[in-house]
Amino acid sequence: xxxxxxxxxxxxxxxxxxxxxxxxxxxxxxxxxxxxxxxxxxxxxxxxxxxxxxxxxxxxxxxxxxxxxxxxxxxxxxxxxxxxxxxxxxxxxxxxxxxxxxxxxxxxxxxxxxxxxxxxxxxxxxxxxxxxxxxxxxxxxxxxxxxxxxxxxxxxxxxxxxxxxxxxxxxxxxxxxxxxxxxxxxxxxxxxxxxxxx
Numbered sequence: 001x002x003x004x005x006x007x008x009x010x011x012x013x014x015x016x017x018x019x020x021x022x023x024x025x026x027x028x029x030x031x032x033x034x035x036x037x038x039x040x041x042x043x044x045x046x047x048x049x050x051x052x053x054x055x056x057x058x059x060x061x062x063x064x065x066x067x068x069x070x071x072x073x074x075x076x077x078x079x080x081x082x083x084x085x086x087x088x089x090x091x092x093x094x095x096x097x098x099x100x101x102x103x104x105x106x107x108x109x110x111x112x113x114x115x116x117x118x119x120x121x122x123x124x125x126x127x128x129x130x131x132x133x134x135x136x137x138x139x140x141x142x143x144x145x146x147x148x149x150x151x152x153x154x155x156x157x158x159x160x161x162x163x164x165x166x167x168x169x170x171x172x173x174x175x176x177x178x179x180x181x182x183x184x185x186x187x188x189x190x191x192x193x194x195x196x197x198x
Contacts, residue, residue, distance in 0.1 A: 010039055010048045027089045038082060041092040042134050049094065050126040055198040059122050059152045060096045062195060067099050067120070070185050075102045084111035085119070087142040093135065095119040096150075099182060117181050118146040123153075136160075140167055145181035155193045 008029075023044030030041040038049045052060070060080060067078040081094045092111075099118035100108060107114035119139060121131040131149060139147050140162060147167060149158040159177050160167035170180065172189060179185040 008033065008046065010037065010046050022090050025090075027086060027092055030092050038094075040094055041090065042130070042138065044090040047130065050124075052122075052124055053152075055152045055196075056122050056124050058198045059150060059196060060120075062192065063120055063122070063148075063150065064097050066187065066192075067097055067118075067185075070182070071099065074184065076100060076182070077102075077105070077108060079112075085116060086111060086113050087115065087138060091138055091142075093138070095135075096122045101182065115143050117144070118148070118179070119144055120148040120150060122150045136167065140165060146179060152196070155196070157187070157189045157192075 023046075025041055025044050025046055027041070030039075030046070033039070033046075039046045040049060041047075064078065064080040068080075070076070071078040076099065078097060078099045081096050081098075083094060083098055084092050085095060085098055086092045095116075097120035098112060098116045099120075100112065101117045104114070104117060107116070121127075121135065123131055136147065143162065145162050147160040147162075149160065150156070151158075157177065159170045159172075159179075161170045161180055170177070172178075172187075175188060175190060177187045177189065179187075
């Protein structure tokens, strides 16, 4: 249990390879932390999340607008970070954008308590290794049906779909990506990147 007198060890660098053992912290420790610094609990370790660049934030908000507008049309919910997503006692993360279908609305409480249908991570130099490594593993283990990795520098989308416990890349068809996890959700990657001017 978190002890406010005890020093807390925050990590700033993601290890090059996933650890084989869980770190010492759990959900109760995470909940007891102060609001700053902003961090995530990932496999029992606390990782500080650095402030994002303006381009990163521009991309996040454009994606959030797209997903919130879609959610509003169909009765689902979408949220932009920071929002806690509790996936296990050892892992509470803050994806850039989170999408939950209405049929899974029971996981929406003070925070997201369970598996969203879709998460989006916008890559940045300080978090890319985490997004491509431990978070990818955690999201697959947690059963998140769809995971979008968005690279503002390369201006690319990688649409990952969970099949048999592992993610596979799903490519757009005729210039449009059609989500298999969220009915009627479509993205035109080229049009999206044209809208990003930073």
